[in-house]
Amino acid sequence: MRGIGGPACARRVGSAQPGGRGASGVGRGVGMTEWWLWMYVAAMAAGVVLFTRWQANPRGVPVSEYRVAIAIPLWSGFWYLVMALGGGRAEVAGHTLYWARYVDWAVTSPLLLMALVLTATHSLPGRRWGLAGALVGTNLVVFLSGVTAELAADATIRYTLFTIGVLAFLGIYGLVWGPLRTHAHRQPEPIAAVYTEAALALSVLWVGYPLFWMIGPTGLGLISSATTSLLFVLLSILTKVGWSILDLGRLRTLSDRGHLTVV
Numbered sequence: 001m002r003g004i005g006g007p008a009c010a011r012r013v014g015s016a017q018p019g020g021r022g023a024s025g026v027g028r029g030v031g032m033t034e035w036w037l038w039m040y041v042a043a044m045a046a047g048v049v050l051f052t053r054w055q056a057n058p059r060g061v062p063v064s065e066y067r068v069a070i071a072i073p074l075w076s077g078f079w080y081l082v083m084a085l086g087g088g089r090a091e092v093a094g095h096t097l098y099w100a101r102y103v104d105w106a107v108t109s110p111l112l113l114m115a116l117v118l119t120a121t122h123s124l125p126g127r128r129w130g131l132a133g134a135l136v137g138t139n140l141v142v143f144l145s146g147v148t149a150e151l152a153a154d155a156t157i158r159y160t161l162f163t164i165g166v167l168a169f170l171g172i173y174g175l176v177w178g179p180l181r182t183h184a185h186r187q188p189e190p191i192a193a194v195y196t197e198a199a200l201a202l203s204v205l206w207v208g209y210p211l212f213w214m215i216g217p218t219g220l221g222l223i224s225s226a227t228t229s230l231l232f233v234l235l236s237i238l239t240k241v242g243w244s245i246l247d248l249g250r251l252r253t254l255s256d257r258g259h260l261t262v263v
Contacts, residue, residue: 032231033225040233041080043073045073045239047244048077052061059256061251065115065119075104082100097150109143112202112239112243119201122187133179136176139172139173145162149165176202180194198246201246
């Protein structure tokens with residue numbers, strides 16, 4: 001399983017390696033996958049440049065929020081660069097495991113959650129670190145289930161781990177739309193509205209990860225390895241750069257209108 005903002009197509013991409021019947025078509029799939037990796041690196045670099053420019057003119061948004069937004073594509077882009085150059089992978093249980101995706105996921109998923117917490121508590125005293133810890137801890141369960149499911153050769157074990165990951169995934173949704181939303185709505189209405197938009201956007205994007213895992217080659221096999229890889233690349237660009245543009249952009253707009261209050 002692929003968790004929030006993390007890897008899920010290692011086995012799918014690995015199944016597209018040369019060898020056996022249809023090698024020419026498979027080779028084209030691998031070539032396209034490499035191209036998509038470079039596209040992803042370029043998108044992450046663009047995100048770093050944009051958020052760095054915004055940080056130079058923060059418009060009342062705390063610098064810490066820009067630092068989180070910059071760290072996400074910086075870290076993710078580096079590990080995708082490693083993969084684009086041919087590294088970050090290993091042969092495990094008969095398929096290619098792109099372990100660099102998991103290194104990316106281990107850092108960027110908690111950062112995305114922290115960015116959401118910062119928006120939820122933007123104008124409140126304190127940052128509700130206990131709730132932030134609960135989110136990160138639950139995400140750790142998703143992460144571990146994803147890693148072990150990717151390594152599992154037995155289908156029953158793989159789907160059991162997938163189910164555990166989905167349950168933890170739902171736990172994150174419960175925290176985002178339960179106690180974290182309650183804190184967010186203690187802020188002025190315009191800032192609370194930004195949280196609702198940001199939480200909704202991230203929630204919709206996150207649904208794609210288990211969905212694509214399930215319909216991809218490791219799951220039901222309804223789509224090809226190359227298609228699965230493309231979907232995850234596009235989804236991760238939207239999650240790791242597009243979402244931060246929405247979140248920070250809305251806060252910057254509130255500041256321009258004089259509605260951004262920070263305690």
